[in-house]
Amino acid sequence: MPDEIGGFDLSPGHSEEEAHVLAVDDSLVDRKVIERLLKISSCKVTAVDSGRRALQFLGLDEEKNSAALDGLKVDLIITDYCMPGMTGYELLKKIKESSTFRETPVVIMSSENILTRIDRCLEEGAEDFIVKPVKLSDVKRLKDYMTREDRDGNEGRGINKRKLGEACDVSPSFSSSPPSISSSSSSWSAPSSPTSLDSPTRRLKTSTCD
Numbered sequence: 001m002p003d004e005i006g007g008f009d010l011s012p013g014h015s016e017e018e019a020h021v022l023a024v025d026d027s028l029v030d031r032k033v034i035e036r037l038l039k040i041s042s043c044k045v046t047a048v049d050s051g052r053r054a055l056q057f058l059g060l061d062e063e064k065n066s067a068a069l070d071g072l073k074v075d076l077i078i079t080d081y082c083m084p085g086m087t088g089y090e091l092l093k094k095i096k097e098s099s100t101f102r103e104t105p106v107v108i109m110s111s112e113n114i115l116t117r118i119d120r121c122l123e124e125g126a127e128d129f130i131v132k133p134v135k136l137s138d139v140k141r142l143k144d145y146m147t148r149e150d151r152d153g154n155e156g157r158g159i160n161k162r163k164l165g166e167a168c169d170v171s172p173s174f175s176s177s178p179p180s181i182s183s184s185s186s187s188w189s190a191p192s193s194p195t196s197l198d199s200p201t202r203r204l205k206t207s208t209c210d
Helices: 028-040 051-058 088-096 115-124 136-147 154-158 164-168 200-204
Strands: 020-024 044-048 076-080 106-110 128-131
Touching: 020 028, 020 051, 028 044, 028 136, 044 051, 051 076, 051 088, 076 088, 076 136, 088 106, 088 115, 115 128, 128 136
Parallel strands: 020 044, 020 076, 076 106, 106 128
Antiparallel strands: none
């Protein structure tokens, strides 16, 4: 197989046993962070900069420039919520409407912890909702979603989804790891390890994606 088809990196050398993750984020910095963390966790990563490009890669774009790769294996899709053109929520709906990828776990990322946004994504079928910056502990938890054998069972999917009624009773972090954003902090410093990174582009995003 060539290294690139339709502009998508398909570099050889990864094992078929290796989990393949499609990462979607319009921020170059955030894409690099999630890609690095996933590779540390021994995942094959394809990173794209928009929901439309993600649909093209998956062969779900109605336009003729879809990649439509035969035998494409994607074990998990992780996407930013707030992106121009197509939000992560809209991408989630497209994926869940697909007969090919409807059972593929989808995880939403966002720099904003908005309860209504979280609820609608979980109701639409998202596996989890991660508040940026994404940490290595978050990525390690994502591997559980990819290796879960009983993905279709009620117990299999339900244990990782936050019940809507719990949203008002817990602190504003919907990850099993400690909160990654502190409202009292007015500055940030570059971390010494790849476990987390607060992207400067996060500060430019607003809540207009709702």
